[in-house]
Amino acid sequence: MGGWFSSFLTLKSFLYRPKHLSISAVADPSPDPFVILSAAAEIAALHRRMEDTAVSTSSGIGTLQVNANQPSASFDDTDVEDSVSSLLREEKEETSSDEDESSDDSCVRMSDRQQRELFEKQRKMAFRGRMLVGNQQTLSEMREDIQNRCYGLCTASTSITELCAHREIARPHGGTCMPSGLKANIANQFLPNCRRIVDKLRSKSFCCQFIKGGRELVVASQDERIRFFQQCGPRDRYLLKNTIHVPITSWSILDVAMNRRGDALCYGTWKDSVFYARLHEPTFDNPTGISWTELTIPNQDAGFFRSMAVFSLRFSRRGHEILCGGSDRCLHVFDLESMSRIVTIPDAHGDDINAVCYGDTESHLLYSGGDDGLVKVYDRRAFGEMDFHPVGAFAGHRDGITYIDARGDDRYLISNSKDQTVKLWDLRRFSSEETVRKTINCVRQQSWDYRWQPAPPTTCTPLKGDTSVVTLRGHSVLHTLVRAKFSPSRTGKRYIYTGCARGEVVIYDLLASPPSGSGENDASNPVTRRLPGHVGVVRDVDWNPSCNEIATCAVCF
Structure with missing residues (x-):
């Protein structure tokens, strides 16, 4: 019971390294593709943030507003490269700390040890x-409300055969079909x-x-x-x-x-x-x-x-x-x-x-x-x-x-x-x-x-x-x-x-x-x-x- 639509294609599995990687690893004589992918993701995330900042600054419309005293952002290659390096340095400094740094305005920041423990916990979960x-x-x-829609919960002692028999016996005598709630209960x-x-x-x-x-x-x-x-x-x-x-x-x-x-x-x-x-x-x-x-x-x-x-x-x-x-x-x-x-x-x-x-x-x-x-x-x-x-x-x-x-x-x-x-x-x-x-x-x-x-x-x-x-x-x-x-x-x-x-x-x-x-x-x-x-x-x-x-x-x- 159960009609499924399935689309089977060749799946190539990639095993990714941990998130915290340095861009300097890309300069290795034999670059690792996983390092390149992770660095590309960091650059894409940074670029998305810079685009959001540009929109808020130019239109003045948006959920988050940029401080008017901040200088306008420049999007040339040098600034992007410096910003990426700065971003990764800050991330490394934050994750190397053994103490949590949290505030009301941000997500909880965890150390490397806490991230490993939480990752293993979430894998099991x-x-x-x-x-x-x-x-x-x-x-x-x-x-x-769900129980009312289903006429209560079915138990192991509920006899579906008996319910169907009562339905068929009642039909010649003016009985109605099985109520929708009872149908849901059985289904x-x-x-x-x-x-x-x-x-x-x-x-x-x-x-x-x-x-x-x-x-x-x-x-x-x-x-x-x-x-x-x-x-x-x-x-x-x-x-x-x-x-x-x-x-x-x-x-x-x-x-x-x-x-x-x-x-x-x-x-x-x-x-x-x-x-x-x-x-x-x-x-x-x-x-x-x-x-x-x-x-x-x-x-x-x-x-x-x-x-x-x-x-x-x-x-x-x-x-x-x-x-x-x-x-x-x-x-x-x-x-x-x-x-x-x-x-x-x-x-x-x-x-x-x-x-x-x-x-x-x-x-x-x-x-x-x-x-x-x-x-x-x-x-x-x-x-x-x-x-x-x-x-x-x-x-x-x-x-x-x-x-x-x-x-x-x-x-x-x-x-x-x-x-x-x-x-x-x-x-x-x-x-x-x-x-x-x-x-x-x-x-x-x-x-x-x-x-x-x-x-x-x-x-x-x-x-x-x-x-x-x-x-x-x-x-x-x-x-x-x-x-x-x-x-x-x-x-x-x-x-x-x-x-x-x-x-x-x-x-x-x-x-x-x-x-x-x-x-x-x-x-x-x-x-x-x-x-x-x-x-x-x-x-x-x-x-x-x-x-x-x-x-x-x-x-x-």
């Missing part, structure tokens, strides 16, 4: 899983546990999504194609139904979205446009049955950013709008009736926007997550003329956000992050401005690059002022924007499932209980199942809304 409760009362309310006893390969591709697969009630599966790949698989045959296998060759792609399709009816799609790539298409029946004049429309995004900073990418996009619930975000740090809303851009929120984040989401059924609430480590909430009903301030923000992650997902009850949402955690948030408890500032400063101190470096050891202690309900650990976020989502309604929204850089799917159980006799904030193991099978990074996952199947797609580097 990554396979065991960990749930850190931030607000016990809110978690109890959510668990009560949660049979989580996916085996793998089925849908297709093997020679290119990276970045997105997968079930449509039409789970009868079809959509997969977007780097080979400029969007594939449609249909469930059919005696064993309900997913067979290739149709392939769409997209008109424009720069490097890869980064994200694709389908409306609820499954008759319209949109995708984003490394271009300042959203490409929208309606799916019609093929005709003589239009053999493919597809008509594309390019919805352009004005890139006012094209000279500075050079190129723009649309990293995330979503359809509204009614399918009349598209919300998108990308490397221009702005949020855009397109109306599909007028085919025009109706909302643009400038400088929505201080860095790239990696994830967007509609928060309610009426499309009033907009959620966004970026590389600044923040999740922001915008209410379109509160917008004024050129006034697009968020109604609140969630802060507590120590690195950038890779994905966000709403629970669908206008109350809870989750965020996945490069700090190797998933956090659950309550819309009634926003973070304070002080916590937002601490999160931004903590994220700016990160010097590693998740695209090719292993994750550095980080403390499990939450930032002061973190308002998250729970924090989940046990999966790995590396190389790409790994996604995490709520399980569908047929499970009672009980689980949070996510991709993983170790080639597996990790399923967290929100009803996991802490050890007996422990305090309310003690950690428990929330990982209820791991589903291995890929040799690359599982980037996207999607749970079939009508049966217990999870589709996955992998990216190999």
